Amino acid sequence: MPVKSKLKRRSGCPVSIALEEVGDRWSLLVIRDLMVRGFRTFKDFQESGEGIATNILADRLRKLEAAGIITLEKDEADKRRVNYRLTEKGIDLAPVLLEMLIWSVRYEETAAPCAVIAQMAENRTTVLAEVRRRWVERDPTPLLPKFGENT
Amino acid sequence: MPVKSKLKRRSGCPVSIALEEVGDRWSLLVIRDLMVRGFRTFKDFQESGEGIATNILADRLRKLEAAGIITLEKDEADKRRVNYRLTEKGIDLAPVLLEMLIWSVRYEETAAPCAVIAQMAENRTTVLAEVRRRWVERDPTPLLPKFGENT
DNA sequence: ATTGTTACTTGCATTACGCAAGTAAACTTG
DNA sequence: CAAGTTTACTTGCGTAATGCAAGTAACAAT
Numbered sequence: 001m002p003v004k005s006k007l008k009r010r011s012g013c014p015v016s017i018a019l020e021e022v023g024d025r026w027s028l029l030v031i032r033d034l035m036v037r038g039f040r041t042f043k044d045f046q047e048s049g050e051g052i053a054t055n056i057l058a059d060r061l062r063k064l065e066a067a068g069i070i071t072l073e074k075d076e077a078d079k080r081r082v083n084y085r086l087t088e089k090g091i092d093l094a095p096v097l098l099e100m101l102i103w104s105v106r107y108e109e110t111a112a113p114c115a116v117i118a119q120m121a122e123n124r125t126t127v128l129a130e131v132r133r134r135w136v137e138r139d140p141t142p143l144l145p146k147f148g149e150n151t
Numbered sequence: 152m153p154v155k156s157k158l159k160r161r162s163g164c165p166v167s168i169a170l171e172e173v174g175d176r177w178s179l180l181v182i183r184d185l186m187v188r189g190f191r192t193f194k195d196f197q198e199s200g201e202g203i204a205t206n207i208l209a210d211r212l213r214k215l216e217a218a219g220i221i222t223l224e225k226d227e228a229d230k231r232r233v234n235y236r237l238t239e240k241g242i243d244l245a246p247v248l249l250e251m252l253i254w255s256v257r258y259e260e261t262a263a264p265c266a267v268i269a270q271m272a273e274n275r276t277t278v279l280a281e282v283r284r285r286w287v288e289r290d291p292t293p294l295l296p297k298f299g300e301n302t
Numbered sequence: 303a304t305t306g307t308t309a310c311t312t313g314c315a316t317t318a319c320g321c322a323a324g325t326a327a328a329c330t331t332g
Numbered sequence: 333c334a335a336g337t338t339t340a341c342t343t344g345c346g347t348a349a350t351g352c353a354a355g356t357a358a359c360a361a362t
Contacts, residue, residue, distance in 0.1 A: 003257050010201045012262025013298045014255035016247060025350095032166050042309050053351050058310060064201045068258075080308045080359045091257045095164060096254060099246040104165035105241045107219075107240045111163025147164045176319095193340050204320050209341060231328045231339045307360075318349070323342100330337070 021067045022093070026052055026060050028100075031086065031093055034070065035131060038084045038140035049146060069093070091135045094128050111147035171224045173244070177203055177211050182237065182244055185221065186282060189291035191234045193212075200297060225298070242286045245279050262298040 010016050022028050033039040033048055034064035045057050052060075061084060064070045069090040070125070104110055105117040120127050131143060160169050174178050183192040184199055196208050203211075212235060215221045220241040239285035249271070255261055256268040271278045282294060 014261040017250045018255040089205040095250040110165040
């Protein structure tokens with residue numbers, strides 16, 4: 001189910017194309033928050049602790065929507081509210097994020113408990129299944145807590 | 152074997168930390184080229200077809216070295232030449248790149264043959280073992296060709 | 303009716319990037 | 333061995349992206 005885009009690509013290399021969509025400091029963090037922290041609204045992201053500027057956040061949400069990675073849903077109960085949600089394409093970035101997580105914990109001093117992540121590295125398939133289950137069922141319970149925020 | 156760094160991090164989240172090191176449009180492409188295309192020198196990257204500017208390339212190589220992802224080796228035969236090489240930390244980004252590749256081929260119109268990548272998705276472990284083997288043995292034979300360059 | 307909340311936009315200073323050109327050291331060629 | 337070439341960069345400069353503070357419009361709560 002590939003989607004045609006602006007056709008202004010550096011090359012046809014898949015990795016290059018992927019990086020044009022999510023290769024920046026913020027996009028994958030937004031996706032991570034939608035995926036494992038149960039974030040839904042603009043406010044959630046603003047307060048995530050990483051300190052993304054609101055203009056950048058708005059821009060990234062727009063681009064991720066344009067790329068077909070997230071969708072917008074108006075909240076019927078509170079009409080100011082916009083709920084962001086990963087698409088199938090978006091949730092399928094889970095393996096990328098998981099590998100990045102495992103790599104980072106292995107080589108950096110992170111705030112994540114090594115034991116928990118080591119456990120996840122052992123059971124990649126199970127973790128991915130759980131991530132997808134939450135997505136399908138719209139279960140907003142965070143899979144992982146916020147590690148070492150700096151507020 | 153985590154390495155201490157500048158301690159100017161947005162947060163302690165592993166994904167966030169990883170993105171501070173390789174979360175831009177170019178770093179992972181450089182790593183990809185070292186990993187699967189047998190690139191070694193500055194020139195190789197310049198001519199890779201994606202069109203990275205030399206100042207940006209120099210900057211990225213410096214940052215990747217600072218992050219412990221690549222190392223420099225002076226060529227004894229030709230002393231102008233600098234050979235860049237992935238460290239263990241660098242080669243361990245292979246799973247991230249592989250998942251990104253698989254994702255991209257699935258959702259974008261890339262220049263990579265779907266069948267080949269589907270095959271790789273079936274045999275992730277084998278592919279990763281082969282990537283590592285080439286790294287250990289310093290075998291510069293490209294694992295994958297250049298897909299759809301735009302020159 | 304007033305105040306607060308949500309999802310943004312706008313303006314402006316700073317930083318990063320992209321492009322063309324330049325340079326220094328090492329090698330190669332005549 | 334002088335002159336050109338290759339390699340790995342750096343420098344300058346214009347444009348684009350980012351970060352920060354403030355503002356706004358629509359809706360909701362009191």
